[in-house]
Amino acid sequence: MAEITYTLRYLPMFYDDFEERIMYITEVLHNKTAANELVDAVENAILQRLPNAESFEPYHSRKERKYPYYRIYVKNYTIYYVVIPNGDATKIMEVRRILHNLQDRDKYI
Numbered sequence: 001m002a003e004i005t006y007t008l009r010y011l012p013m014f015y016d017d018f019e020e021r022i023m024y025i026t027e028v029l030h031n032k033t034a035a036n037e038l039v040d041a042v043e044n045a046i047l048q049r050l051p052n053a054e055s056f057e058p059y060h061s062r063k064e065r066k067y068p069y070y071r072i073y074v075k076n077y078t079i080y081y082v083v084i085p086n087g088d089a090t091k092i093m094e095v096r097r098i099l100h101n102l103q104d105r106d107k108y109i
Contacts, residue, residue: 006053006093007086008046014079017098018042021077038075045074046081046095053083053093062106069096069109076101080109 025035049056049072058068059080067082080097099108 005090006050007090008050009092009094011094011096014095014097021098041074042079045072046079050093061109
């Protein structure tokens with residue numbers, strides 16, 4: 001049996017979410033250090049998850065979905081992604097959202 005290889009892809013919605021959070025930390029909270037640390041932590045968490053994207057419990061959404069969501073917890077944020085088949089031994093880890101843990105995830109996911 002062939003080992004599965006995952007390719008990383010980000011949706012524009014993720015970039016919009018992430019930029020909004022970074023700008024808030026930088027401009028409203030005036031904490032560039034915390035913003036940079038969050039960028040590094042998110043990037044590292046996603047890259048660490050990539051080789052084993054489906055080895056974690058799926059997020060049980062209220063909506064029925066073609067692909068289940070998975071979560072990565074980073075500081076006060078949750079990153080949501082799906083895994084999409086892309087051939088025999090390849091799959092796409094598609095990162096879709098990053099939300100603050102106090103946000104109503106059912107509204108956004």
